[in-house]
Amino acid sequence: MVRFQNQKKSRKNRRVYLSICVFLVILLLFISGIDSFSDSTRRHQKESLERALNRSIVYCYATEGTYPESLEDLKAHYGLTYDEDLFFVDYQTVGANIYPDVTIIEKGAGK
Numbered sequence: 001m002v003r004f005q006n007q008k009k010s011r012k013n014r015r016v017y018l019s020i021c022v023f024l025v026i027l028l029l030f031i032s033g034i035d036s037f038s039d040s041t042r043r044h045q046k047e048s049l050e051r052a053l054n055r056s057i058v059y060c061y062a063t064e065g066t067y068p069e070s071l072e073d074l075k076a077h078y079g080l081t082y083d084e085d086l087f088f089v090d091y092q093t094v095g096a097n098i099y100p101d102v103t104i105i106e107k108g109a110g111k
Contacts, residue, residue: 042086046104049082053089053102056080066096 056078060068071091074080082089090103 042106045083046087046106049087049089049104052080052082053104057100057102067093067098067100069093 053074056074057067060066060074060078068074068078070093071080071089074091086107088105088107090101090105092101094101
């Protein structure tokens with residue numbers, strides 16, 4: 001009789017371990033999917049910010065005849081908004097009629 005009871009316990013233990021392993025695999029897949037989605041969203045936000053900056057700079061040049069002197073001018077007069085916690089924008093003017101040097105850097109991009 002004892003021989004049959006041990007087999008039942010070992011089968012139950014295997015099922016429990018298998019269930020735990022399957023759950024952990026599904027959890028890891030879910031977490032990696034969320035991480036991938038987050039990276040994709042951040043990449044799209046950066047591309048959108050680049051387009052908005054270029055559009056605002058060109059619009060300013062078309063209406064005023066000179067490029068904006070600073071990033072604050074773009075924010076104040078042309079409605080440029082972005083998440084400053086996610087991105088650092090380096091805006092350097094070279095001259096009044098030379099397209100400014102704009103660099104967008106993601107904050108906290110290194111994992």
